[in-house]
Amino acid sequence: MPKDNLTDAEKIIAEATQLTTENLKLPPQTIPATPTDSVSTRADSQTSFEVGYVTSTRNYLLLLNGLPTVRINEIIANxxxxxxxxxxxxxxLIESLLLDDxxxxxxxxxxxxxxxxxxxVGDHLLSRVINPLGLPIDGKMKFPTTNRTAETNKIATGIKSRQFIKTQFITGITTVDMLIPLAHGQRELVxxxxxxxKTGFIIDLIVNQGKKSSVVSRQSSESLKADSEASLKTESSSQTIVIYALIGKPLTEIRRLVDILTVNHALEYTCVIAASSxxxxxxVLVTPAVAFSVAExxxxxGRDVLLILDDMGLHAKYYREISLLSNKAPGRESYPGDIFSIHAALVERAGKFKSEYGGGxxxxxxxxxxxSNDYASFIPTNLMAMTDGHLMFDYEIYHRGFRPAINVALSVSRVGRQTQSIVQKQLADHVKSILAxxxxxxxxxxxGSEVSEETRQLLNQGTQIESILAQDNLVSMELPVQIILLGLIFTTFLTSKPADFLxxxxxKIIEYLRTHVNLNDFLAxxxxxxDEKQLAPLLEPLIPQLEKLTAASPEK
Known part of the structure; x- marks a missing residue:
């Protein structure tokens, strides 16, 4: 048919067909594609010649027509x-988000x-900083090619893959380990x-994972030397892996955090996944999902993994911005209606898994x-509802100089307590009661009212407990040392001591416990x-030595 006799619609179809058959006669491998080391391949030669046309753009949001067989979470390129x-x-129409600037x-x-x-994914990711596409951004050598690729849109496995949580996650921070305990596989909001x-606490938590996961006494006795060497040999296999996702942080903040981890030798067992502002x-949107894929x-x-998502509030704000650009109906505080399910689907991928599902x-x-300590806004309450507890950091406590600035009264752990021994639970309840x-x-x-001797003793104990809970940054405390210090509060050693004694x-006391007490045996x-009362007889033999150790202490 002569071209002049065609209708306008027929002319458009003919031109599109000519473009497809002449201009796009390329072998599949020459079609523009993304770097092969950052995406998983699902080649389909039957659809290699599909083309889509951009109909409109809204900043980084594209609307396209065409590409009839394209799927969600697929990458397209010009x-x-x-x-x-x-x-x-x-x-x-097809909705897509630009991955490049x-x-x-x-x-x-x-x-x-x-x-x-x-x-x-692979062990090569440890000690490296990558972007959400898996490409290194730390200026070091390129990654080796691996045959294992993890997709980001994985659905959380069901309850049949989960194991009962019964192992405590040791943080090395007394307030958390004793009063608000965490467990391996728990989801705890910070x-x-x-x-x-908050950031100082996260850094302490990561650095403390580099310490020995098992409590090994620092005694110089030759009889313990062989056991210590055997423990060190197995340490690498039991080392907790840390995945630190930095979501929407400024570049200067990312560099600062990476430098701190490097100086403290914590980057050796850590993979940092960073998407800057x-x-x-x-x-930024896909960073948490990528972090979970690496953690999985x-x-x-069979490894124990600590996954930190910092900051999910920024993630929600970016998702709100994208949703508003997409003309999705806004809900409370202009967030889209599916924000809860997006975050819940992510945190559900955490847990303790059975051996047939890899263990770990x-x-x-x-x-x-x-x-400003407003905990009742939309996203914080959403995250509180989908996690197993929360650690509440208090601005006022922090600026009084107390570290870590955790508000014990407002913090909760719904899973961690089941991993503690009976004595730990009773001791923690007693301590929290005295603090309150x-x-x-x-x-x-x-x-100005006069106080009774009983009240004075209670105030004295409260001050001593706060002295024990106070812990400087980058200082780790072994679990048996934490139990001994808090247990001494209720012995004759501290009942007669002034409030500033501790x-x-x-x-001095901590160093003595580390060097002269077999902490493994004590924990066993x-x-x-x-019963908590059974703890005192185990502590009594320590009191004479501690009295001698502290007898020459100068008065304030």
Missing amino acids: KDGTRALVTGLQEN AIVAPNEQFFKTGKQLGVE MGAARSG SDPASM YFQSK SITCLPVIETP QSKRLETLSRF EINKS KITPLT
């Missing part, structure tokens, strides 16, 4: 190599790459206002910054005890 991630399929104009062509968003000590919003690789090898565990700590009473009586005593002598002795 002839310049600019990549986009397919995030939505409408009736006649580029300008795309309407009518530009995008092609299928046949690749799903994923990351190549929340608080800006500059309330200057990266495209799509990179190590978990499948993923302990997840989402972090969120709350405005001493806080109340301290307020009343400020009005503040002066705490470091208290585990089967069924």
Whole structure:
């Protein structure tokens, strides 16, 4: 048929057909694609010649027509190599987010790459800093090619893959290990206002994982030397792996945190996955899912993994921005209606797993910054509802100089207590009760009223407990040492001592316990005890030596 006799619609179809058959006569491998070391390949030669046209752009959001067989989470690219991630399929349009910082104009062509968003996983990721596409951004050597790629849109496994949580996650921080314990496989929210000590706590937590996972006495006795060497040989296999996801942080903050981990030799067992505030919003959006994929690789090898998502509040804000650009109906605080399910689907991937599912565990700590101790806003309450407890960091406690600035009264752990021994539970309940009473009586005593001897003793105990719980940054405390220190509060050793006694002598006592007490044996002795009162007889033999040690202490 002569071209002049065609209708306008027939002319458009003929031109599109000519472009497809003439301009795109390329072998599949020459179609512009993303780097092969950052995505998983699902090549499909039958769809290699599909093309889509950009109909409109909204900043980094693209709407395209065409690509009839494209799927969610697939990567598409134009002839310049600019990549986009397919995030939505409408009736006649495809919604995608740019993965590169580029300008795309309407009518530009995008092609299928046949690749799903994923990351190549392996032990080579440890001690490295990568972006959400799995590419190194730390200036070090390139990664070796591996045959294992983890996709990011994995659905959490069901309850049949889960194991009962019964192992305590030792943080080396007395307040957490004794009063608000964590467990391997638990999901615990870390929340608080800006500059309330959350980041310092996270750094301490990561650095402390580099210490021996099993408590080994520091005695110089030759009889323990062989056991210590055997413990060191197995340490590498029991080392907790840390995945630290930095979500939407400034580049300067990312560099600072990586430098701190490097100086403290914590990067050796850590993989940092960073999407900065200057990266495209799509990179920030997929960061938590990529972090979980990397964590699941190590978990499948039977390793215990600590996964930190910092900051999920920023992640929610980026998702809100993308949703508003997509014309999704806004809900409370303008967040989309599916924000809860997005976050819940992520944290559900954490847990303690059975051996047939790889064994190991993923302990997840989402972090969120709350405005001025306002814990009742939408996203914080959502995260509180989908986790197994929360650590509440208090701005006022932090600026009084107390570290860690955790508000014990407002913090909770719904799973960790079941991993503690009976004596630990009873001792923790006793300590928390005294702390609460001493806080109340301290307020009343400020009005100048006289206090009884019993009240004075209670206030004295409250001060001593706070001295024990106070812990400087980058200082780790063994679990048996924590139990002994808190147990001494209720023995004759401390009942007659002034309130500032522990503040002066705490470091001496700790060093003595580490060098002269077999901490492994002590922990083994208290585990089967069924009453807190049975702890005192085990501590009595230590008192004479501690009295001698502290007798020459100078008075304040």
